[in-house]
Amino acid sequence: xxxxxxxxxxKKPSNRSTDAGRAAAYAKGQSDLFTALALDEDLLELIRxxxxxxxxxxxxxxxxxxxxxxxxxxxxxxEYANMMVTCAEAAQDFMAAADWRAAAAGSWMTVEAQLxxxxx
Amino acid sequence: MTVVGPKNRPMAELTALKEQLQQLEGxxxxxxxxxxxEAPLPKxxxxxxxxxxxxxxxxxxxxxxxxxxxxxxxxxxxLLAQLRPIIQQLEDAKxxxxxxxxxxxxxxxxxxxxxxxxKDIDNVxxxxxxxxxxxxxxxxxxxxxxxxxxxxxxxxxxxxxxxxLKGSAPSNAPAQSSMPYNFKPQEVKPSVPVLLRPEAMPxxxxxxxxxxxxxxxxxxAGAVLAAAPAGAAxxxxxxxIRSAAMLVDYATGTLDxxxxxENGWGIKDRGAHQARAYGYGDKNTSAPRQDGSRQALHxxxxxxLGDKAPTKALERMxxxxxxxxxxxxxxxxxxxxxxFAAVTQALKDELFVPLRAINECLxxxxxxxxxxxxxxxxxxxxxxxxxxxxxxGRFEEWRRSLPENVVQLQALSDPQRQIFFDSLKxxxxxxxxxxxxxxxxxxxxxxxxxxxxxxxxxDVMTRCVMALLTNLRTKVIQVxxxxxxxxxxxxxxxxxxxxxxxxxxxxxxxxxxxFGYFGDKGGVKTQIFTHAAQxxxxxxxxxxxxxxxxxxxxxxxxxxxxxQRSALIHPVVLLEASDYMGNGHDGPIRAPDKTTLRGLIYSx
Numbered sequence: 001x002x003x004x005x006x007x008x009x010x011k012k013p014s015n016r017s018t019d020a021g022r023a024a025a026y027a028k029g030q031s032d033l034f035t036a037l038a039l040d041e042d043l044l045e046l047i048r049x050x051x052x053x054x055x056x057x058x059x060x061x062x063x064x065x066x067x068x069x070x071x072x073x074x075x076x077x078x079e080y081a082n083m084m085v086t087c088a089e090a091a092q093d094f095m096a097a098a099d100w101r102a103a104a105a106g107s108w109m110t111v112e113a114q115l116x117x118x119x120x
Numbered sequence: 121m122t123v124v125g126p127k128n129r130p131m132a133e134l135t136a137l138k139e140q141l142q143q144l145e146g147x148x149x150x151x152x153x154x155x156x157x158e159a160p161l162p163k164x165x166x167x168x169x170x171x172x173x174x175x176x177x178x179x180x181x182x183x184x185x186x187x188x189x190x191x192x193x194x195x196x197x198x199l200l201a202q203l204r205p206i207i208q209q210l211e212d213a214k215x216x217x218x219x220x221x222x223x224x225x226x227x228x229x230x231x232x233x234x235x236x237x238x239k240d241i242d243n244v245x246x247x248x249x250x251x252x253x254x255x256x257x258x259x260x261x262x263x264x265x266x267x268x269x270x271x272x273x274x275x276x277x278x279x280x281x282x283x284x285l286k287g288s289a290p291s292n293a294p295a296q297s298s299m300p301y302n303f304k305p306q307e308v309k310p311s312v313p314v315l316l317r318p319e320a321m322p323x324x325x326x327x328x329x330x331x332x333x334x335x336x337x338x339x340x341a342g343a344v345l346a347a348a349p350a351g352a353a354x355x356x357x358x359x360x361i362r363s364a365a366m367l368v369d370y371a372t373g374t375l376d377x378x379x380x381x382e383n384g385w386g387i388k389d390r391g392a393h394q395a396r397a398y399g400y401g402d403k404n405t406s407a408p409r410q411d412g413s414r415q416a417l418h419x420x421x422x423x424x425l426g427d428k429a430p431t432k433a434l435e436r437m438x439x440x441x442x443x444x445x446x447x448x449x450x451x452x453x454x455x456x457x458x459x460f461a462a463v464t465q466a467l468k469d470e471l472f473v474p475l476r477a478i479n480e481c482l483x484x485x486x487x488x489x490x491x492x493x494x495x496x497x498x499x500x501x502x503x504x505x506x507x508x509x510x511x512x513g514r515f516e517e518w519r520r521s522l523p524e525n526v527v528q529l530q531a532l533s534d535p536q537r538q539i540f541f542d543s544l545k546x547x548x549x550x551x552x553x554x555x556x557x558x559x560x561x562x563x564x565x566x567x568x569x570x571x572x573x574x575x576x577x578x579d580v581m582t583r584c585v586m587a588l589l590t591n592l593r594t595k596v597i598q599v600x601x602x603x604x605x606x607x608x609x610x611x612x613x614x615x616x617x618x619x620x621x622x623x624x625x626x627x628x629x630x631x632x633x634x635f636g637y638f639g640d641k642g643g644v645k646t647q648i649f650t651h652a653a654q655x656x657x658x659x660x661x662x663x664x665x666x667x668x669x670x671x672x673x674x675x676x677x678x679x680x681x682x683x684q685r686s687a688l689i690h691p692v693v694l695l696e697a698s699d700y701m702g703n704g705h706d707g708p709i710r711a712p713d714k715t716t717l718r719g720l721i722y723s724x
Binding site: 024058076116 | 179180183187188190191192194195196198199200202203204206207214215217230233234237240241243244246247248249250251252255258259260261262263264265266267269270271273274630641668699
């Protein structure tokens, strides 16, 4: 393969590469999962989009898995709790739904506390 | 999320948001279970979610999406602290950097921290399964595997030091996690069973040895061998010793449900029970009763061995002590006629734990506005009757003889009733997976609800499992995946009568997957629906699938449409446990009641 072709097809970041240092740090409890996986915001945004798509197409079982994954990766947003309420209700898990409903109310209050006072 | 909007939204837009919110609130379990073609999809955007918060003040209601995004970014650590504990407790424990210098407490805390980290990785695996291949390719899979490997190595390192500190050599037993949890989705195996099975005692020597070990009496094995009768009677004696050993194993290993109560939220499936993966607190609480049982059984066995007819004496001892151990007080069973064969079968079928849990938890479980004192008294009576029926070897016969059950099935003709009772079996291949279905019969029913949930089971909301055990109209479809050791999933199939002499129908409820099952869930749903449809066809009845789980799975079958059917719900033996049959049908049903069922209808 000529160098010009290499330029046309730049090597994509491989999902098969590993970083032993990060893995060791994670196993010692010195870093979180997001850091250990060296994830970036763009990938998270893609995953969030998938969660929304699954939710809006009423695939709640899978939507729930994605949201739990996002929370595990440290991505916390108040609407996740609202989505989880619907997912739990669809799975007939009304106790979990009650937990998530309470968490949703608390999350939005937390967000509200961060809004500027002069907002109208 | 890139939602950009003006700070002050016009009234029309706010009205639209409110409408979206109303639609969102309309998405309850019931509307989800059977959406019509025109059913509104739930709307999702940040503003409409925020507008739906009754507790949120005017600042949230009036903030623009950009402001909300900024506030969310700012509040991220607090949000994480609020939301993460719902799925998993936050780990405070430190993982010792140098295990050799750590104390035992630090090592245990470190092992817990690693456990939670491995659970995190499992969550990510689950998430990846729900993502399209493009995102999976972009995800650092190799690094994820490397993290898992690093955690495993660290865990082994900690365990090795822990073993040394405890003064015991590392076990040669197959590697088993200290937590009853399976981490690697595709290689899920249940925990190693520890309960004693008859297969582990092929000869009298081995059975005597086991019995001696269980009762911590090395001399007992010799006494057992010395009392053995010669000739053909030896086989019956061996069976009696085996049963005695199984009874001792259960009595000294099962939890004391009078003390721990309904603790099954943490012990999720049958594999965990087989491995006795109970919490330390529950084990400690149960230890006094287990010690008491050990002493009582030791004395009873020694007495039986000294009898002129040791086999008969052992059989009597096993039968009597079994009833006491599963929570039937002395005196209650005076008129009962338990048989040794039936009790041995119950031990083999692993019914000791469910019976004890039901006898000791049911009355306390029937609390709340729906239950009256008379219901609790009836519950106590029925759990005793059920134990009696099991110990007399006539559990199915007992179910069929209950007057409420005769009414529940009165609309069926004799051939239909026979088909309904028969356990239909189906099998299909989905890719490389062989998925088969069967219907739970007899002892299967006690364990069926430990698959998935934990919506209910004998040790979780004990009252609800009584709906399956007592009501004859309820059957359970169990799914096996050849690559998974425990049942992969289950679903209830109910025979529902209809008013005005219309033909009854079969109603299929939603699927509950085992916690450790990460196989072909779509295939499982398809096979459950196929099973139910075949059953309906054989009985000449319509099938109504009441859960959203089955939308789209029966596409190739034909004759399926959405609709609703009137239903006549007959009174129950004790209670009903169903979220699918309309309001007021999840508890005691004391009089016939009409309702409407909605879902996918298959007309053969």
